[in-house]
Each structure stands twice: as structure tokens, then as C-alpha cells.
Amino acid sequence: MIEASLPALNRRRFLWGAGAGAVTAAALLPGAARADGHAETVGAVMDGMVRDHNFQGVVALGRGGRIRTARAVGMAQIAQGIPMRTDTPLGIASISKRLTAVAVMRLVEQGALSLDARITTWLPDYRADVGARLTLRRLLSNSSGAPNPFRAAVAAEPALLQPPWIDTGEAVRRFATGDLVFEPGARFDYVLSNWILVLAIIETVTGQPYREAMRALVLDPLRMRHTTPVAPSEAMSYRTVSPPVEWINPRPPFLAAAGGYYSTAADLLRFAHGVYDTDFLSPTSRTALTTVEVASDSYALGGRMRTVAIGGAEVRAAWETGNTNGYRSVLGHRLDGRGAVVILNNNAISQRTMDAFAEALLRADAGVA
Structure with a gap:
């Protein structure tokens, strides 16, 4: 069992698709050929992130705008004893x-x-x-x-x-x-x-x-019902979790376009699929959003582009990240339509670590170590 492999978490709760809106293990892994190997490979990457970096937050892998694998770990709000859930809205900052x-x-x-x-x-x-x-x-x-x-x-x-x-x-x-x-x-x-x-x-x-x-x-058009510039009462960002030190995240309305939203993993997967894989936008608009304008930072319009090595191939991905106070986030969407990853964190893990975690999850999701 996964729980048994994480003694260092002590009182922290580790959840596999727990809570309302959660995904059951059976629903995560359609098809007998996929189930065991995929779960173990993805699970090992997730376990390592919790063990090595004290990760606390939500992780989801998806395709076609749907969650295929989701996990939540730790606490969303320590003082109120609210555990993290796979549908917990967290700050997405620059996403x-x-x-x-x-x-x-x-x-x-x-x-x-x-x-x-x-x-x-x-x-x-x-x-x-x-x-x-x-x-x-x-x-x-x-x-x-x-x-x-x-x-x-x-x-x-x-x-x-x-x-x-x-x-x-x-x-x-x-x-x-x-x-x-x-x-x-x-x-x-x-x-x-x-x-x-x-x-x-x-x-x-x-x-x-x-x-x-x-x-x-x-x-509304992309059915992002849980994405809002209003901070959720059930979550908080932290400088540290042991001892818990809250990191207040004031967001004036005039900063909303730059980094004011809170969202869930499911909403972000729907967003990425709708924008990059469907006709929600015209081909011209999709090209504009994925064309690098500033080569030094691989920056397009409103986010970066990234090339991820997966199975010996270089896979191009739209790569949005967020960093504000204790909230850290990554939304990585393969432009070949073969997978996306969302990571939401509320205890100030470095962005470099979050990016490496996201890449490792995309490789694990593709069955590549």
C-alpha cells in the first residue's frame, strides 16, 4: 500500500483520489493492460516527490480534458484541519x-x-x-x-x-x-x-x-466552474507546514489578470484541452498562443513553451507556471494531445522542482521511466 511507504508524513494525510469529486482507482486506469504498470510508475514518481520534497497539494494527469489519475496529499487548511482533496481550489498565480x-x-x-x-x-x-x-x-x-x-x-x-x-x-x-x-x-x-x-x-x-x-x-464556455479570483476559505498557502506558518496572499482586483485566480486540477485540464485541442479558438489564435515571442525565456502569449524528452522524442508542450507566496503551480499540456499534467501546491516548493516533477509525471504517464 502507498500509505505504508510514507512513514515520514506522520500526521499528514495522503489521499489517492479522496474526497468529493474524487476519482476512484478503478476509474483512473481504464483497461486491464494499463492498470498495474501505469499505476506503479506514476505512483512511484508521486511518492518520491512527497518523500524528497515534502510535497503538499494536488496532482492530476489527464487526456482529452478528463482526469485519468489524481492525488491529493497533506492539508489544505492546517488550522481548521481541512485535508487536501483532489478538487481543492488553490492559487494558480501566473497561470x-x-x-x-x-x-x-x-x-x-x-x-x-x-x-x-x-x-x-x-x-x-x-x-x-x-x-x-x-x-x-x-x-x-x-x-x-x-x-x-x-x-x-x-x-x-x-x-x-x-x-x-x-x-x-x-x-x-x-x-x-x-x-x-x-x-x-x-x-x-x-x-x-x-x-x-x-x-x-x-x-x-x-x-x-x-x-x-x-x-x-x-x-463559462470551458465549464471552469471552480475558477475564480476569490480566495477559497478551505485553503491557505504556507511558508512552512511544520510548524505551520501561513503566507497571506492578498490579490487586488487590478492584479487579477497577472495572477489573481484560484482553480482546481479538473478545471485546468478542461482549459488546456479546450484551448489547444479543440476549435474553441481558431487555428490562427492557437498558433499565436504557442508561438514563442521571446526566445530567451521561451515565452509566447501569456505563458511559456517547453520541449519535454519522452521516450526518445522531443515533445512540444504549452507550459504555464505560477508562483505567489506559498502557492506553486504547473499546467503542462502536450501539443500532440497525448497527455497533460496539473500540479498545485501550497507550501512553497521551488518552481524548478515543480517543473521537474511535472516532466517526470508526463514521462511516467507515457510509460517511460
């Missing part, structure tokens, strides 16, 4: 950027936006000289050269991360207006100002708050 990029592509398809028009087309009150040189393509690929005064502003005024929140227009004025740091397209710069501007543009062209526009453009 929110890819959700936002998909919303933009839907608006491009509707003729409301263009990737390469100047942003003053939709934000006429924005600084004209800078706005004439900025495009959505550069904002979505973090290569705009937009100024980044946010961290310094918060250091000087911590109340900016507490309600009552400033509105989108004030956020643009304070955090996304100023001289360019470099020529647009010259290099990669992972700054929040890019996404404050994208959020403002979405709100302007839809006439809706960003949250409502995202629900209409992306979340």
Missing part, C-alpha cells in the same frame, strides 16, 4: 496570464482587439507617445518595456495591498504609466504593469469588469 491571453484572443477573433495595434486605440487617455509604441502582443509576451514601479510603490504604501482597492484607471496611472524601460520587443521583463494594461483594455472593449468579462469569454 492566470494564459487565461487572460485566451480572453484576448477571443476578442481578437470577434474583431474587438488586434495584437499589433497601438494600445491607445482602446485607451485614448493613455500617454500618447508611449501608447503609440505599445501593442497587446508586446504586453502579453512581457516584452513591452513598460515601467514597473509597483514593488517600490507597495513598499512605500503597503495599504495598496489592502481594501478598499484602487480602481483600474488609478492602477494604470500609478503603476503602468511612465517612460519605457527599453524598446518594445527588445527583451523579456516579467512586470505587472503589462497585465494591468491588458486588464484595462479588456474592461474598456467589453464594457464589463474584468472578472465578468473573463467569465463570459473563457470560464
Whole structure:
């Protein structure tokens, strides 16, 4: 039994598809030829991550937008004694950027936006000289050269991360207006100002708050019912779990496009399948989302691309990651449609470790050690 191989977990609960919305062992492994070997290979990778890195969170492997294997380990909320479940919503941080990029592509398809028009087309009150040189393509690929005064502003005024929140227009004025740091397209710069501007543009062209526009453009059509910018009461992020030290994760609405969402493994698998494997988006839009714009960081629009070595082949994958306070996340989707992995964590494991874990799971899922 798996539980017997994990004595170091002590009081931590290790769950194989436990809880509401869980997947039973029988449902995970369709077909007798697949069952034993696949379960053991995938299980060994998962066990190693728990043993070697004190992993706490949710892991899911899927295909066609459906979970085939899911596990939850540890606690979602230690103080309240709430165990992690396979359907626990956790912070996905910068995976929110890819959700936002998909919303933009839907608006491009509707003729409301263009990737390469100047942003003053939709934000006429924005600084004209800078706005004439900025495009959505550069904002979505973090290569705009937009100024980044946010961290310094918060250091000087911590109340900016507490309600009552400033509105989108004030956020643009304070955090996304100023001289360019470099020529647009010259290099990669992972700054929040890019996404404050994208959020403002979405709100302007839809006439809706960003949250409502995202629900209409992306979340409802893809049946992402448990994906929201509202922090769940049943989960918390942690600096450490022994002893438990909570890591509060304030997310002002004007940062939602950059990293404000919480989601479940099932919702993220549906998202990836819908975006990359179906006609939810046009072929042109799918190509735009998976074309690297900044080679130094393998960054496309709203997320990275990655090549994973699987069984002697180089498999191209859309690779979104998230990192905010104690939350860490990975969504890796094979562009050949033969598998996807979601990892959600709430106890601050390094992103490099999370990426390596995700790659190992994709190889195990393909039957490759």
C-alpha cells in the first residue's frame, strides 16, 4: 500500500483520489493492460516527490480534458484541519496570464482587439507617445518595456495591498504609466504593469469588469466552474507546514489578470484541452498562443513553451507556471494531445522542482521511466 511507504508524513494525510469529486482507482486506469504498470510508475514518481520534497497539494494527469489519475496529499487548511482533496481550489498565480491571453484572443477573433495595434486605440487617455509604441502582443509576451514601479510603490504604501482597492484607471496611472524601460520587443521583463494594461483594455472593449468579462469569454464556455479570483476559505498557502506558518496572499482586483485566480486540477485540464485541442479558438489564435515571442525565456502569449524528452522524442508542450507566496503551480499540456499534467501546491516548493516533477509525471504517464 502507498500509505505504508510514507512513514515520514506522520500526521499528514495522503489521499489517492479522496474526497468529493474524487476519482476512484478503478476509474483512473481504464483497461486491464494499463492498470498495474501505469499505476506503479506514476505512483512511484508521486511518492518520491512527497518523500524528497515534502510535497503538499494536488496532482492530476489527464487526456482529452478528463482526469485519468489524481492525488491529493497533506492539508489544505492546517488550522481548521481541512485535508487536501483532489478538487481543492488553490492559487494558480501566473497561470492566470494564459487565461487572460485566451480572453484576448477571443476578442481578437470577434474583431474587438488586434495584437499589433497601438494600445491607445482602446485607451485614448493613455500617454500618447508611449501608447503609440505599445501593442497587446508586446504586453502579453512581457516584452513591452513598460515601467514597473509597483514593488517600490507597495513598499512605500503597503495599504495598496489592502481594501478598499484602487480602481483600474488609478492602477494604470500609478503603476503602468511612465517612460519605457527599453524598446518594445527588445527583451523579456516579467512586470505587472503589462497585465494591468491588458486588464484595462479588456474592461474598456467589453464594457464589463474584468472578472465578468473573463467569465463570459473563457470560464463559462470551458465549464471552469471552480475558477475564480476569490480566495477559497478551505485553503491557505504556507511558508512552512511544520510548524505551520501561513503566507497571506492578498490579490487586488487590478492584479487579477497577472495572477489573481484560484482553480482546481479538473478545471485546468478542461482549459488546456479546450484551448489547444479543440476549435474553441481558431487555428490562427492557437498558433499565436504557442508561438514563442521571446526566445530567451521561451515565452509566447501569456505563458511559456517547453520541449519535454519522452521516450526518445522531443515533445512540444504549452507550459504555464505560477508562483505567489506559498502557492506553486504547473499546467503542462502536450501539443500532440497525448497527455497533460496539473500540479498545485501550497507550501512553497521551488518552481524548478515543480517543473521537474511535472516532466517526470508526463514521462511516467507515457510509460517511460
